Amino acid sequence: AQSVTQPDIHITVSEGASLELRCNYSYGATPYLFWYVQSPGQGLQLLLKYFSGDTLVQGIKGFEAEFKRSQSSFNLRKPSVHWSDAAEYFCACNAGGTSYGKLTFGQGTILTVHP
Amino acid sequence: DTEVTQTPKHLVMGMTNKKSLKCEQHMGHRAMYWYKQKAKKPPELMFVYSYEKLSINESVPSRFSPECPNSSLLNLHLHALQPEDSALYLCASSQIDGSSGGARETQYFGPGTRLLVL
Numbered sequence: 001a002q003s004v005t006q007p008d009i010h011i012t013v014s015e016g017a018s019l020e021l022r023c024n025y026s027y028g029a030t031p032y033l034f035w036y037v038q039s040p041g042q043g044l045q046l047l048l049k050y051f052s053g054d055t056l057v058q059g060i061k062g063f064e065a066e067f068k069r070s071q072s073s074f075n076l077r078k079p080s081v082h083w084s085d086a087a088e089y090f091c092a093c094n095a096g097g098t099s100y101g102k103l104t105f106g107q108g109t110i111l112t113v114h115p
Numbered sequence: 116d117t118e119v120t121q122t123p124k125h126l127v128m129g130m131t132n133k134k135s136l137k138c139e140q141h142m143g144h145r146a147m148y149w150y151k152q153k154a155k156k157p158p159e160l161m162f163v164y165s166y167e168k169l170s171i172n173e174s175v176p177s178r179f180s181p182e183c184p185n186s187s188l189l190n191l192h193l194h195a196l197q198p199e200d201s202a203l204y205l206c207a208s209s210q211i212d213g214s215s216g217g218a219r220e221t222q223y224f225g226p227g228t229r230l231l232v233l
Contacts, residue, residue: 032219034221036224041203041227041229042226042227043119043121043205043224043225043226043227044158044205044207044224045224046221046222046223046224049221051219090157092157094219094220102160102163102171103158103160103222105157105158106157107156107157108155108156108157
């Protein structure tokens with residue numbers, strides 16, 4: 001069965017600093033990978049997704065993520081964090097097939113931004 | 116436009132009440148989803164509708180009753196809920212991509228309904 005691991009439960013960065021949120025997946029074939037962001041009490045907003053092709057994908061709000069098959073990782077990055085980026089971030093995987101319709105989520109990483 | 120709307124935003128109900136949550140999308144998506152999310156946890160899938168038919172029920176208690184009256188609307192009827200059902204209920208929708216077995220289907224989420232059961 002597929003699984004997604006976000007090793008960091010909580011990350012704190014200073015405004016203007018760079019950010020990297022880690023995501024590791026476990027799945028035999030090429031997974032379809034997503035990053036979502038959730039502000040407190042809100043729904044999930046899609047930041048970016050990887051299906052195939054270029055392993056560096058660009059998303060909204062200045063985020064990017066890199067798919068590394070050798071490391072089974074799909075880490076999210078941002079060169080300079082803004083206070084408004086404080087939120088919870090979820091990495092997710094969709095294997096399709098017998099798991100049709102089922103996104104497998106990581107446990108989430110809460111990002112705190114210090115001024 | 117990737118907007119999914121949900122009403123109401125907040126709902127407080129007693130354990131004997133009957134209420135409904137509503138979800139709407141106008142993106143032409145033919146798959147719609149209900150999720151339950153507890154604090155500090157990822158969303159948990161409850162139901163999936165494909166082409167207005169229930170395709171997945173993740174062993175959800177019968178006090179939750181989904182309904183998909185047309186391709187744009189999804190309801191969740193609530194009856195005799197328990198305090199532990201208090202949570203954020205999220206709706207999502209996606210295109211259906213049979214060529215990938217559903218794997219390429221990007222789900223777009225609504226803002227959620229915050230439910231409190233007293």
